[in-house]
Amino acid sequence: MTLEHYSMGIGDRFGMEGVAQLRALQRAVDGGVTIAPVWNKSFREHSIIGTGPQDTLRAVQAAVAAASWTRPYYLDADHIGLKTLGHFVQACNFFTIDVADMIGREAPAGDVSAYVTSMARFAGTLRIPGMSAPIVVDEPLLRSIAAKYLGAVQEAGRIYRSITSHLQPDAFVPEMSLDEADAPQTPAELFFILAAVAREGIPLQTIAPKFTGDFLKGIDYVGEVPLFERDFRDDLAVVKHAVGLFGLPANLKLSVHTGSDKFSLYPIMRRALHEAGAGVHLKTAGTTWLEEVIGIASAGGEGYRFVQDMYQDALGRYDELLKPYATVVRIDRSRLPSPAELHQWPAEQFVEALRHDQSARRYSTDLRQFIHVSFRIAAEAGDRFRDMLRSCRSDIEQNVTYNLYDRHIKPLFIG
Numbered sequence: 001m002t003l004e005h006y007s008m009g010i011g012d013r014f015g016m017e018g019v020a021q022l023r024a025l026q027r028a029v030d031g032g033v034t035i036a037p038v039w040n041k042s043f044r045e046h047s048i049i050g051t052g053p054q055d056t057l058r059a060v061q062a063a064v065a066a067a068s069w070t071r072p073y074y075l076d077a078d079h080i081g082l083k084t085l086g087h088f089v090q091a092c093n094f095f096t097i098d099v100a101d102m103i104g105r106e107a108p109a110g111d112v113s114a115y116v117t118s119m120a121r122f123a124g125t126l127r128i129p130g131m132s133a134p135i136v137v138d139e140p141l142l143r144s145i146a147a148k149y150l151g152a153v154q155e156a157g158r159i160y161r162s163i164t165s166h167l168q169p170d171a172f173v174p175e176m177s178l179d180e181a182d183a184p185q186t187p188a189e190l191f192f193i194l195a196a197v198a199r200e201g202i203p204l205q206t207i208a209p210k211f212t213g214d215f216l217k218g219i220d221y222v223g224e225v226p227l228f229e230r231d232f233r234d235d236l237a238v239v240k241h242a243v244g245l246f247g248l249p250a251n252l253k254l255s256v257h258t259g260s261d262k263f264s265l266y267p268i269m270r271r272a273l274h275e276a277g278a279g280v281h282l283k284t285a286g287t288t289w290l291e292e293v294i295g296i297a298s299a300g301g302e303g304y305r306f307v308q309d310m311y312q313d314a315l316g317r318y319d320e321l322l323k324p325y326a327t328v329v330r331i332d333r334s335r336l337p338s339p340a341e342l343h344q345w346p347a348e349q350f351v352e353a354l355r356h357d358q359s360a361r362r363y364s365t366d367l368r369q370f371i372h373v374s375f376r377i378a379a380e381a382g383d384r385f386r387d388m389l390r391s392c393r394s395d396i397e398q399n400v401t402y403n404l405y406d407r408h409i410k411p412l413f414i415g
């Protein structure tokens with residue numbers, strides 16, 4: 001199973017937006033760009049919503065049939081480890097092997113020595129075609145990379161082999177993710193991580209490093225865009241070089257994670273990918289949920305009342321909702337409207353504050369991030385929420401398709 005040149009992780013927490021998402025991808029096909037859809041939903045999202053991977057599979061299969069999508073599609077066991085992979089093996093054909101927590105975990109001393117010895121052939125000035133600067137490689141660098149990453153890559157090997165005890169190696173796409181690490185990986189680190197991956201025998205098709213800057217939920221990139229550009233271009237050069245040198249799968253590509261909307265990065269990434277002839281896996285994740293809220297609120301009447309009630313409940317449970325997302329949101333609570341204020345706002349005002357249109361006067365990154373993490377409240381509302389999802393169908397689908405195509409696919413893949 002070989003993942004396509006372009007693919008997109010499209011989360012759909014409540015499993016109802018597959019058709020609207022495929023419409024966006026179909027528009028890309030009509031415009032000459034094929035992007036493989038990868039439905040991702042993590043163990044945490046499943047537990048909060050009370051679903052399992054089999055539910056996602058059913059929803060996806062129904063959407064694929066309804067939208068007459070005839071191209072490949074994938075189901076992602078998103079951010080799994082040894083403990084959680086068992087839930088996903090029956091339903092998934094894409095595995096995001098998450099070893100960010102294992103960074104810094106010591107590998108056996110003999111393994112470290114063997115790794116450092118084998119990497120000694122790169123000692124000196126290492127020039128990688130397309131990279132902005134050479135890497136100066138010496139033993140301390142190799143030892144520090146081994147100390148940080150060798151244990152993590154070995155864990156990825158254990159997870160990979162555990163998946164292959166259930167599935168044939170050609171029945172799934174393996175990805176390794178490090179994006180939930182505390183610190184970004186440098187392009188030099190990425191090079192030696194890929195060397196370790198090859199030694200571990202993992203036929204990796206995508207790798208998700210942590211990039212420089214802040215990728216906060218649902219909002220634009222926060223950071224130095226030129227620094228991101230330099231690292232992203234260097235990472236593309238590293239991946240291309242590593243494939244030939246280490247015998248990794250020819251389609252190995254970068255995977256850009258995070259629930260950030262990354263709008264200011266898309267034009268830069270598009271140019272860099274084009275110039276390098278590189279593919280990419282892009283995750284857009286939970287923003288479909290925000291389009292659902294926008295669609296329900298836009299419908300006005302009972303829909304907007306539901307959203308106002310949900311907001312009030314969510315604000316009352318602020319700390320609890322924020323806790324799992326503490327490192328990936330930055331909300332100024334004083335800038336969130338009180339429930340009483342929100343009751344004064346007309347639906348259009350709320351929608352304008354929530355929708356990711358940075359040119360809109362009332363757009364609020366605080367409100368947007370807060371609603372992003374409030375999906376637990378909707379999940380708990382059960383049938384009342386599902387009824388809303390059904391009764392506001394056309395408002396929601398219009399927003400889901402527009403958001404995915406016009407705000408993500410077009411700037412990154414089409415231009």
Ligand SMILES: [Zn+2]
Nearest residue numbers: 177179257258
């Ligand atoms: Zn991730």
